[in-house]
């Protein structure tokens with residue numbers, strides 16, 4: 322018999338956030354993933370980010386597709402809304418839910434197989450439409466759930482566990498997201514929680530399509546020498562361009578930094594993204610520079626991480642479509658069905 326429920330009783334001394342919840346209140350079921358899988362570290366980072374931001378779990382909708390990565394929403398935020406879509410179809414389900422109710426926080430969790438292969442058509446359109454969401458790809462370069470075939474993000478020349486060489490060019494989802502107009506683009510590493518938690522927090526505060534590619538090693542099928550998605554490879558080739566602090570309200574800024582070493586980007590909701598520069602002269606508000614940086618690092622076999630691009634003035638899908646602010650489930654019959662006279666007026670206007 323397997324036992325997946327966690328005890329609900331907490332020690333009374335556990336720290337509580339502003340909405341009265343402990344970190345444990347943001348957990349889910351016990352993970353069934355392999356011990357050491359990067360995906361579990363990403364779940365822990367999501368839990369930490371939501372707890373620190375005082376997110377109310379019932380105001381979150383977590384959506385995913387199929388894969389080990391897509392199983393993970395079961396392991397965090399047990400009191401959130403959840404929908405496990407068909408393989409590669411998470412983005413359209415998320416888009417529909419978001420159109421129906423813009424008041425929830427939409428968290429899409431996917432894999433490199435789910436988003437870069439079968440679901441790539443869905444991925445690109447959700448990004449280019451500017452759906453207000455946090456879209457996380459847990460990128461291990463393989464189809465972990467189906468036993469480790471190369472995915473479309475596997476680097477050319479990297480080898481499988483059995484020594485087969487991948488001949489195909491990889492799809493870089495970060496480069497694609499930048500080209501498609503994503504307004505918050507980051508790359509993290511599941512082995513660096515200190516970097517990842519603020520990247521998720523920044524994405525939660527962002528309005529628009531926020532995309533985070535998280536390199537997340539698959540210990541069962543892609544953690545050997547010859548893989549470019551192993552813990553060792555990423556640790557050796559990780560080039561962080563900046564370190565992010567998310568400050569929910571401007572007045573809380575207290576630490577002083579030497580002039581020129583920090584970029585601050587104010588978000589639409591008043592929160593501030595404070596970026597401590599690690600790469601000299603890198604401007605995270607310049608989309609073309611971000612694309613160049615990613616391509617240059619790729620060509621050297623390096624993994625550029627950090628907040629690569631942000632556009633705080635971006636508009637989201639609702640603003641593009643000028644939709645109603647009231648969630649559909651709160652619109653009454655008179656609004657939804659305004660009657661024959663209103664229809665007549667619309668028809669007249671189209672003649």
Ligand SMILES: Cc1ncc(C[n+]2csc(CCOP(=O)(O)OP(=O)(O)O)c2C)c(N)n1
Pocket residue numbers: 387388389390391408431432433434435436439459461463464465466467472
């Ligand atoms: C329509 C369809 N085709 C194929 C599959 C088989 N399948 C299940 S998961 C998966 C790949 C998952 O890879 P990824 O998204 O990278 O997730 P990971 O397991 O690596 O986290 C595939 C091909 C499926 N479930 N449905």
Ligand code: SF4
Pocket residue numbers: 353354355357358359360389390461465466538539540541542
């Ligand atoms: S097979 Fe790979 S991706 Fe799936 S749980 Fe195991 S380590 Fe994680």
Ligand SMILES: [Mg+2]
Pocket residue numbers: 388432433434459460461462463464465472
């Ligand atoms: Mg994968």
